[in-house]
Amino acid sequence: MKDLDISKIFGSKCRAKILERFFLENSSGRGKLFHMRGLSRDIDEQINSVKRELDSLSELGILKSKTELKKKYFYVNPNFELIDEFTNIFIKLYNPIEKLKEFFKNEIGVELVLLRPSIETKFIQKKENKNIQRQSGLDIFIIGDFDRTKLSSFLDDVYYGRRVIFTAISVEDFFNRLEYNDKLIKGLLTEKGNIYIKDNMKVKEKLGMS
Structure with a gap:
């Protein structure tokens, strides 16, 4: 459609x-x-x-x-x-995910971008979306360096003021967490319904998901 x-x-x-x-x-x-x-x-x-x-x-x-x-x-x-x-x-x-792909394609400091299932609920009517938004928390997980203000402005424009929550960690921090078997990170990366729009580090392959 x-x-x-x-x-x-x-x-x-x-x-x-x-x-x-x-x-x-x-x-x-x-x-x-x-x-x-x-x-x-x-x-x-x-x-x-x-x-x-x-x-x-x-x-x-x-x-x-x-x-x-x-x-x-x-x-x-x-x-x-x-x-x-x-x-x-x-x-x-409307397909904001294509706009996200284009944005992050030009962010050379970003190694991985993961969209959680909640990102696809942002344009559901408010009554239907109320419980989903309350439960979802994080929408976008990023590994790498980028301008957070620039991304916030972009998301506000692309999602028409709807709240989109993102978090980011450095590549070094990511590997440290994997080394210590961080269950939160592993659970986040392997969550059902995730969309990987950038994976320069081949994380999906390393986790046996490809």
Whole structure:
């Protein structure tokens, strides 16, 4: 389902990107507004194309706009009758894990990235997700060096403000823990449902999981 080309349904890639951005943001409850130029940068589309789509979506009643400090900002029309239906479509099709893979691919100091099963519950509706989030704790386990502030900002953007918890240890610390047969680390690494999106150290192979 996540491989479906939504642009073929909504007419263009630009329109599909805009709708995804607006409805996922709206589902977060943060109340964020989008300015045309900022949105153009966010979705990597020409500003003229973005303007045309914003105007069209506003005419259709899907978006509304308001002016603040001489700038025009757009947001999902709260009276749009299909908000829930559109939101469900984009949540079902959204694949943040691919964005995580791309992010960590460029982090040369990171040797391993493990996503726990809880990472796939972040876009489940709040009522359903309440107990899962309470139990999950850690979402991402990392071995290596990286800019934590940069990652926090990236996760906030990709997960639209939803809480994603990560922790990291150094390569040296990791091997020390393995040497002392750290059950917490071994249990974490072998947990059912884990997704290894980077494993330069071949940890899965060493643990007999490959």
